[in-house]
Structures are given as C-alpha cells and as structure tokens.
Amino acid sequence: MAERIGSQVGGQRSEAQSAALYARARQWIPDGVSRATLLRRPNPIYVDHGEGAWVTDVDGNRYLDCNNNFTSLIMGHADPAIAQAVSAQMERGSAFALACDIEIELASLLCARVESFELIRFCNSGTEAVMGALKAARAFTGRPNVIKVEGAYHGTYDHAEASLASDPTNWGDAAAPATVPFASGTPDSVIEEVGIIHFNDAAGARAAIERQGDRLAAVLLDVMPSQVGLPVIEPEFIAAVREATREVGALLVLDEVISFRLGYSGAQTLLGIDPDITAVAKIIGGGFPVGGVAGREGPMSTFARVGGARAKVPSGGTFTANPITMAAGYATMKQLDHAAFARLDDMGEAVRNGLRSAISKTGVDWQVTGRGSLFKVHPHTRHIRNYRDAHLSSDEAAELEQFEHAMQAGGVYLSGGGFGCLSLATTDDDIAHLLAAATAALPS
Ligand SMILES: Cc1ncc(COP(=O)(O)O)c(C=O)c1O
Structure with a gap:
C-alpha cells in the first residue's frame, strides 16, 4: 500500500502548501482556523479533496481518514x-x-x-x-x-x-x-x-x-x-x-x-x-x-x-x-441497514485486535479501547473506568502525540487523543494499511 501514502518531494513528505495557507489564515482568523480541534503542530493540514475512505491534502499527501469529520461521515467522502x-x-x-x-x-x-x-x-x-x-x-x-x-x-x-x-x-x-x-x-x-x-x-x-x-x-x-x-x-x-x-x-x-x-x-x-x-x-x-x-x-x-x-x-x-x-x-x-452496522462492527474489531497485536509484538505498555467502528489508543495500561484513569501525564500525552504524527507521516489521519473511527467506505486493504502504519508508528 506504500504507493498510496503521501506525495513525496525528493522522497520527503511536504507540508509546504499547508504551512503557507496557515500563515495566511492567521492574519484573519484567531489561531488560523475556526475549529480548535484542527490545530496540529506545526500547522493544520489543508485538504484538497476526499474520496471514499481517503483524503488528499493541498500538498498531494494522501491519508486514510480515520477521523471522518469527527465521526460524522459514516459513508466516507463524496458518497x-x-x-x-x-x-x-x-x-x-x-x-x-x-x-x-x-x-x-x-x-x-x-x-x-x-x-x-x-x-x-x-x-x-x-x-x-x-x-x-x-x-x-x-x-x-x-x-x-x-x-x-x-x-x-x-x-x-x-x-x-x-x-x-x-x-x-x-x-x-x-x-x-x-x-x-x-x-x-x-x-x-x-x-x-x-x-x-x-x-x-x-x-x-x-x-x-x-x-x-x-x-x-x-x-x-x-x-x-x-x-x-x-x-x-x-x-x-x-x-x-x-x-x-x-x-x-x-x-x-x-x-x-x-x-x-x-x-x-x-x-x-x-x-x-x-x-x-x-x-x-x-x-x-x-x-x-x-x-x-x-x-x-x-x-x-x-x-x-x-x-x-x-x-x-x-x-x-x-x-x-x-x-x-x-x-x-x-x-x-x-x-445504514443491519448489514452495514455488522460490517462496521467487523472492521472495528479487526482494527482493535490488529492494534492490540501490534502493541504486544512491539512490547510497549499501551492498550486499545472502543466498540463498533470506534477505537482509541492509550499510551498506558491502567484499567480505564473513568476520566481520571484515562487522563494522561504530560509524558504520556507527548508520546501519544508522537504516535499520531508518525501515523500521519505513514498516511493515516486520526483524531487527537489517539481516537479513530471507520466509515463504510473502508476496505480490508485500508485496514491492512492502518495496521502497518501503526506497527511502524508505535514506540519500540
Ligand atoms: C458526544 C458529543 N456530544 C456533542 C458534540 C457536539 O456536536 P457538534 O460538534 O455537532 O456541535 C460532540 C462533538 O464531537 C460529541 O462528540
């Protein structure tokens, strides 16, 4: 699936166009965007278009979209x-x-x-x-x-x-x-x-x-x-x-x-x-x-x-x-009939189990929670029953942010906090891509 990942400028992934748009946006919009959740370091990613389970940014990078406009796009893009x-x-x-x-x-x-x-x-x-x-x-x-x-x-x-x-x-x-x-x-x-x-x-x-x-x-x-x-x-x-x-x-x-x-x-x-x-x-x-x-x-x-x-x-x-x-x-x-929800459940289970197996192979003390088409990666193994169990120390938050950055570089766009969701446009190949990116992105 590597050929689907990102535009490469001299073998390097570029965010030059996104960075330039962000600099311009900050002249007119406090923080440059009207949604705090889009802010990423060093700049938000500016989208060019979406198609099915994938989005392409203005620099030509392609990402499997595991954000789906914060879970709203259950059919994927441009259904x-x-x-x-x-x-x-x-x-x-x-x-x-x-x-x-x-x-x-x-x-x-x-x-x-x-x-x-x-x-x-x-x-x-x-x-x-x-x-x-x-x-x-x-x-x-x-x-x-x-x-x-x-x-x-x-x-x-x-x-x-x-x-x-x-x-x-x-x-x-x-x-x-x-x-x-x-x-x-x-x-x-x-x-x-x-x-x-x-x-x-x-x-x-x-x-x-x-x-x-x-x-x-x-x-x-x-x-x-x-x-x-x-x-x-x-x-x-x-x-x-x-x-x-x-x-x-x-x-x-x-x-x-x-x-x-x-x-x-x-x-x-x-x-x-x-x-x-x-x-x-x-x-x-x-x-x-x-x-x-x-x-x-x-x-x-x-x-x-x-x-x-x-x-x-x-x-x-x-x-x-x-x-x-x-x-x-x-x-x-x-x-969205019963078969559609069954497919979402199956894909979600495959992603959660795949992530768990990548975590256990890597040997890091991380865990995955979620249900249906939702998953969340946590950089610790505390049993999570409430917010205080899930709350990250600053070191854990930094580790998770690094993972998200690595996922992005590997062609997977997550929401913040290690949270992801799947759309019905996702294929089994896309799930393999997600799991390969996660395996590479996890700390060793
Ligand atoms: C559980 C929950 N409730 C309410 C909202 C607010 O929805 P909206 O962003 O459409 O205002 C959200 C948004 O993510 C949410 O996750």
Whole structure:
C-alpha cells in the first residue's frame, strides 16, 4: 500500500502548501482556523479533496481518514447516493422559510428505528441538540440543575462543557469531583447548577442525584465518552442513574451524538437503556451540519405550542431542517441497514485486535479501547473506568502525540487523543494499511 501514502518531494513528505495557507489564515482568523480541534503542530493540514475512505491534502499527501469529520461521515467522502440526493435537492433550492417534506421523511425514519424516539425536532449541531435537550428537561421538570460526567464532551453549551478538561490541579477529591468551568468567563451560576459524577461510579451517581433531589432537571450521559477514554459502560452504573433519576423525578438525557453510529437503533437499544430525551447529530446529517432532539412525548412537547401560546422551549434557526441536510441525512440513513452496522462492527474489531497485536509484538505498555467502528489508543495500561484513569501525564500525552504524527507521516489521519473511527467506505486493504502504519508508528 506504500504507493498510496503521501506525495513525496525528493522522497520527503511536504507540508509546504499547508504551512503557507496557515500563515495566511492567521492574519484573519484567531489561531488560523475556526475549529480548535484542527490545530496540529506545526500547522493544520489543508485538504484538497476526499474520496471514499481517503483524503488528499493541498500538498498531494494522501491519508486514510480515520477521523471522518469527527465521526460524522459514516459513508466516507463524496458518497454517490448522498451526492445524488444533494444535487437533486440543490436544483430545487437549498433553503426556504417554508416547510419541506423531506424533514418528515427523516423524522419518521429515525422515530421508526428507536423505541424512545416518539418525537424529534431538528437543529444544526450536536451542541445545539444537547442544549435543546437540557432546556426541554428544565422546562418539563421546572428545575434548574444538571449532572454530567467528569471529562465528557457534549459540545460547547455552557452547562454541558463544565469539567470537560479537569486536571489533577483542579478536579477535587475523588469522593467529591469539582465542577470546573471550561471557558474563561463562565458565570458562577452555571457552575452552581452543574453537578459532576465519575463515569461508572454507580454509588457516587446515586448519591449525587439524591443530593440534588427536587432541584435536578436531568443527568446528561454519553454511554461511550471519547474524552473519558471510550470505556465500557458498566450495567450497574447505567441502572443506578436510570433508577435514581426516576426516583427524584429528573430526566435521563442521553448524548448519542457519536454513539448513534454504534448500531441500527443507536447505542441505547444495544445497551437496553430507556432515556427520556436523546441528543443526536453527526451521521444523521449525511455529512452536513445537523442535530436532533428526540424522545418521549412528554418532554418533547415542551417544543410545541399549546393552544396557540408560545412553546415552553421555543426553538428554530435559519438553517434548521434545511432540505439539503435532510436529503443527505435521509440518503445516508437509508443505506445504514443491519448489514452495514455488522460490517462496521467487523472492521472495528479487526482494527482493535490488529492494534492490540501490534502493541504486544512491539512490547510497549499501551492498550486499545472502543466498540463498533470506534477505537482509541492509550499510551498506558491502567484499567480505564473513568476520566481520571484515562487522563494522561504530560509524558504520556507527548508520546501519544508522537504516535499520531508518525501515523500521519505513514498516511493515516486520526483524531487527537489517539481516537479513530471507520466509515463504510473502508476496505480490508485500508485496514491492512492502518495496521502497518501503526506497527511502524508505535514506540519500540
Ligand atoms: C458526544 C458529543 N456530544 C456533542 C458534540 C457536539 O456536536 P457538534 O460538534 O455537532 O456541535 C460532540 C462533538 O464531537 C460529541 O462528540
């Protein structure tokens, strides 16, 4: 597969064009890019085009794309059926202040797949979906507070990003994890309204939920949080959260923005979880900006007007449920049948096992976690049950960054933190390429 790797200038891989674009971008854009996650040392990579499972940058380097726009491109790049659906819609117009029937098609398809999706309301991102879900939970319960897991990423809404990047200097005692603001300037009131629990700590979660009691609107939970290390969720933990929220009259808000790609009916069906509200995004937009709040009729009715009066949670947006996104999402979800998820599972298993075998041959003390089409490489062997187990020392972080750089040089583009995901465009040859690159990139 070596011939597929990178452009070679005199045998050397070049990033000259990307570097020049970055220098220019920094004149106009703080940090040069509008997405912090694209920043890499010494410069972000500027893309020329993507095709299937591969992307080519402006210097002509080719990479197997194991980022897939942060897990949203489940069909890979430039999928023909999505391209056809989008072009056909484009010929009829891209956005209207009029309702579109394709929104109904995507809504009914999603609601038919997931038992807890009685109603769904679309928005433009996962951040908006989480925000909408929490607003609905507050409006439905008449309560202000939220509990979330330390280290879990849920987008950039104030309450949802608390304790996203806690570290040993500020995360507090293990028995009482602190609520740490993420963005400077976060109001104290936000911090007072957010409680923090550890992933997989059933007793701690129950105690925190009971302590908040009738002030708690919802627990916000991702069943496989990437920043927490893609750990396996323990059944006792999810059972404790579900039971205790019911006991105090709070809602369980599941964040399936990423985990919806784990199965035909989402991770909640695989794991037997019955949430009140779910935030979805990424794959349901077929590569276009999207989000959705779905759930039981009670809390979802907070988005609807009653007797002509304003909804409890008014929602909308200039591009909400625009027909391009809806058409792309529908063309994607129609292709995602049970066989598609089985293929994603098989490929993910092959990658995780292949990485484990490369690690054991190399003899380094590393490990791999993940499920379905998701994997994460960790430069240590601590058993990962929560964020504190997964949190890297500065030496470990540097080692992992070196691995990611070596993977990039070997023609594999990962997300940061050793996180990767596969699309359906991936072939068995591509997996062999990934594993060969990893074998070469691991420290010896
Ligand atoms: C679990 C989770 N929730 C929410 C979000 C926010 O989604 P978006 O980037 O579409 O705003 C993300 C984004 O990566 C995510 O991983």
